[in-house]
Structures are given as structure tokens and as C-alpha cells.
Amino acid sequence: MKYFLIGILFFLTVSQVQAQLHLGAKAGANMSKLDGVSYRDRYKLGYQFGAFVGYDIGKVAGIQTEVLSSQTNTSVEDGLGAIPGNLFSGRKRLNYVSVPLLLKLFPNSILSIHAGPQFSILTNRNKSALQNGKDLFRASDFSAVAGAELKLGALRLYGRYVWGFSDISDVGGKARSQQAQLGLALNLF
Numbered sequence: 001m002k003y004f005l006i007g008i009l010f011f012l013t014v015s016q017v018q019a020q021l022h023l024g025a026k027a028g029a030n031m032s033k034l035d036g037v038s039y040r041d042r043y044k045l046g047y048q049f050g051a052f053v054g055y056d057i058g059k060v061a062g063i064q065t066e067v068l069s070s071q072t073n074t075s076v077e078d079g080l081g082a083i084p085g086n087l088f089s090g091r092k093r094l095n096y097v098s099v100p101l102l103l104k105l106f107p108n109s110i111l112s113i114h115a116g117p118q119f120s121i122l123t124n125r126n127k128s129a130l131q132n133g134k135d136l137f138r139a140s141d142f143s144a145v146a147g148a149e150l151k152l153g154a155l156r157l158y159g160r161y162v163w164g165f166s167d168i169s170d171v172g173g174k175a176r177s178q179q180a181q182l183g184l185a186l187n188l189f
Contacts, residue, residue, distance in 0.1 A: 020055055020056040020057075020062075021053070021054070021055055021056075021189075022052070022053065022054040022055070022056070022064075022187050022189070023051070023052070023053050023054075023187075023188050023189055024051065024052055024156075024185050024186050024187040024188045025049075025050070025051050025052075025185065025186050025188065026048075026049065026050060026051070026052060026066070026068075026156075026158070026183055026184065026185035026186070027047070027048070027049035027050075027183055027184065028047070028048055028049070028158070028181055028182050028183015028184060029045060029046075029047065029048075029181065029182050029183065030045075030046040030047055030048040030070050030071060030072070030179055030180075030181050031043040031044070031045060031046075031179065031180040031181070031182075032044060032046055032070075032071075032072040032177060032178065032179040032180075033177070033178050033179075034072070034176070034177055034178075043180065044072075046070065046071035046072055046093075047070070047071050048068050048069065048070035048071070048098075048181055048183065049068065049069055050066055050067050050068035050069055050098075051066065051067055052064055052065070052066040052067075052185065053065060053066075054104065056106075059106060060105065060106055061103065061104060061105055061106065062103075062104040062106070062112075063101070063102065063103060063104065064101075064102045064104055064114065065099065065100065065101050065102070066098075066099065066100050066102075067097065067098075067099055068097070068098045068099075068100070069095065069096070069097055069098075069123075070095070070096050070098055070120075070179070070181075071093060071094070071095055071096075072093075072094040072095075072096065072177060072179070093124070094122060094124065095122070095123045095124045096120040096121060096122055096123060096141065097120065097121050097123055098118050098119070098120040098121075098143075099118065099119050099120075100116055100117070100118035100145045101116045101117055101118075102114040102115065102116040102145065103115060103116050104149075109151070110150055110151050110152075111148060111149070111150060111151075112148065112149045112151065113147075113148050114145070114146070114147055114148070114149065114160070115144070115145060115146040115147075116144075116145055117142065117143070117144060117145070118142070118143040118144070118145045118162060119141075119142055119143075120141040120142075120143065122141070141164050141177055142164070142165050143162045143163055143164045143165060143177065144162070144163045144165065145160055145161070145162050146160060146161055147159050147160025147161060147181070148160075149185070151187075154186060154187045154188075155184065155185070155186060155187075156184065156185040156186070156187060157183075157184060157185075158181075158182070158183055158184075158185060159180075159181065159182050159183075160180075160181050161178075161179070161180055161181075162177070162178065162179040162180075162181065163176075163178060164176040164177035164178060
């Protein structure tokens with residue numbers, strides 16, 4: 001009888017944890033730009049996709065972390081700022097693996113508001129300077145994320161803004177990233 005009661009208690013505990021734990025996949029558009037003297041100050045379309053795991057702490061708050069692959073596209077302008085001549089000018093594509101850690105607030109059962117820090121690592125840094133600007137960009141970026149999400153059953157629609165705090169330029173002049181992200185997420189459980 002003792003083992004039976006322990007088994008029931010274990011089952012109820014695991015059921016409760018699973019109800020609060022969420023795992024899923026997400027993908028969407030990444031409109032990004034780099035602010036800086038040598039960069040065109042325009043948003044360019046890229047992508048972002050990855051996975052998330054979240055844990056609801058009661059009915060009003062939760063935490064969520066993600067692992068996202070994202071693309072930032074930019075153009076280095078010829079002869080501006082600290083990059084003379086046209087050796088590095090042209091379009092550059094920066095691919096990052098980003099890990100945000102988000103606090104989520106649930107004002108109601110459909111809407112969640114989230115915010116938190118994000119750390120990103122440049123994954124295509126091994127390209128040559130002419131291909132992608134190995135000598136132009138630092139290997140990591142630290143940002144703040146804020147946004148909202150609509151829960152429509154297992155499907156989620158989200159939008160967020162990412163403000164880069166780090167100077168990601170490795171040659172004179174400063175450059176900070178900014179991103180507007182829109183996408184869909186699928187809650188797998």
C-alpha cells in the first residue's frame with residue numbers, strides 16, 4: 001500500500017510539472033539593421049528559427065529560454081567612417097546562434113508579455129574578410145529583448161524587438177544591432 005501511494009503521488013507530481021512545462025519550435029522573419037557610421041541604416045530581411053522550453057510559474061508568470069539561429073543582413077558603404085576604400089564594402093550576411101532568457105507575464109489566458117537578456121554568437125566568423133567581414137565583426141553580441149505572444153491553442157504568434165548593447169564592429173566606429181522579429185511557434189507539449 002505504501003508503494004502504491006508513493007506511485008500515485010509521483011504520478012500527480014509529474015503530471016503537474018508536465019502541465020507547466022512547454023517545449024516547441026519557432027520560425028519567422030528577422031528584420032535587422034546595424035547602427036553605425038559605415039552601415040546603411042535600413043532594416044533588411046533575414047530569418048530566425050529554433051526551439052524553446054518554458055516553465056509556467058503559476059498562472060501569472062513563467063520563464064522561457066530559446067536557442068535560435070538568426071540571420072542579420074547589412075551593407076557596408078564604400079568609403080564611410082573608419083573603413084576607407086571599397087575593400088570591405090558591399091552586402092554582409094551575419095549568422096548568429098542566439099540564446100534569450102525571458103521572463104513572461106500572462107495578463108490573460110491568450111496574451112503573454114516577455115522581456116529579458118539575449119546572448120548571441122556569430123557562427124560564420126570563419127569566412128574571409130571579403131566574404132563576410134571576419135575582421136569587421138566581433139564574435140558575440142549582448143542584447144535586450146521585449147515583445148508579446150498570442151496563444152492560439154498549440155500555435156503561437158509572436159513579435160519582439162531586440163536592442164543590441166554590444167559594439168559588434170571590430171574596426172573603428174561603433175555598430176549596434178537592432179532587430180524586429182515576427183513569427184510562429186508551435187507548442188509540442
